[in-house]
Amino acid sequence: MIDLVLVGIGTGNPDHLTLQAVRELNAADLILIPRKEQNKADLADLRQTLCKQILTNPACRIAEFDMPRRNTADPDYRHGVVQWHNAIARVWQETICTHLPQGGTVALLVWGDPALYDSTLRIAARLEPAPQIRSIPGIMSLNMLAAAHTIALNDIGAPFTVTTGRQLRDHGWPNGSNTVIVMLDGDCSFQFIPAKDITIYWGAYVGMPEQILLSGPLTEIGPEIITTRAQARACHGWIMDIYLLRRSEAKQ
Structure with missing residues (x-):
């Protein structure tokens, strides 16, 4: 039997791991770390560095695996994502069987929190035989964004909407927020x-x-963000970013 623990690690800063996350990682027999394309090697390195800083269990092993790439040319976005998730599940299965053939506890480090815009839980559900799955919450990027800018996510008694770039581009500003x-x-x-x-x-x-923060009227700061983002991506080979938009009608 396999126990699969999905550990939210926030942005990968060891200071932001919960005590529960540290305990779970140290209790694991095997930690899986994905390798993406060469220009994103820093992401695997960040996970390796995190493990070196917090692991005290010498029996815990770390195994890297090559992350399948999504077919972005598929005109059916959902179909492409499903096929991608199936491929990832197969790689997980193969890596676990290779490194933990007798069973045990496997941990996966998940950026942010496994419950918000992350597919790790859906991929884990594809494994056969089905493992025992536990999800350990982590600090979400939206919490980090608000803290970094020292702003509140919501107005008094008002809702806010969390969405994706695709939804904003295709459908415009969400109603009700x-x-x-x-x-x-x-x-x-x-x-x-x-x-x-x-x-x-x-x-x-x-x-x-590497944190970069920009804020101000969208008419003024928008072009600067586009330029800064492109430069940062070229410099690091990858980028993780998030932003909050607020209409002036909202009382602060």
């Missing part, structure tokens, strides 16, 4: 909505030493 938090946006989709009377709070590598 003056505050919108946008994740998973590789296209700077804020440039496709009317910018008047909107303030943006943007952050990249939030909580990491």
Whole structure:
């Protein structure tokens, strides 16, 4: 039998791991770390560095695996994602069987929290035989963004919406909220909505030493964010960013 523990690690800063996360990682027999394409090697290195800093159990082993790539040319987005998840599950299965053939506890380090815009739980459900799955919460990027900019996520008694760049680009501003938090946006989709009377709070590598923060009226700061984001991605080979949009009608 396999016990699979999905551990939210926030942005990968060891200071932001919960005590529960540290305990769970030290109790694991095997920790899986994905390797992405060469220009994203830093992501695997960050996970390895994190493990070196917090692991005290010498019996815990670490195994890296090559992360399958999603077919972005598939015109059916959902179909492409499902096929990608199936491929990832197969790689997990093979890696676990190779390194832990007698069973035990396997841990996966998940950026942010496993419950928010992350597919680790859905991929884990594809494993056969089905493992015992536990999810350990981590600090979410939206919490880190608000802390970095010293702002509140919501107005008094008001809702806010968390959405993706794809949804903002294709469907515009969500109804019912003056505050919108946008994740998973590789296209700077804020440039496709009317910018008047909107303030943006943007952050990249939030909580990491490379952290970059920009904020101000979207009409003024939007172009600077686009340029800064492109430069940071070229420099590091990857980027993780998030931003909050707030209409001026919202009382602060």
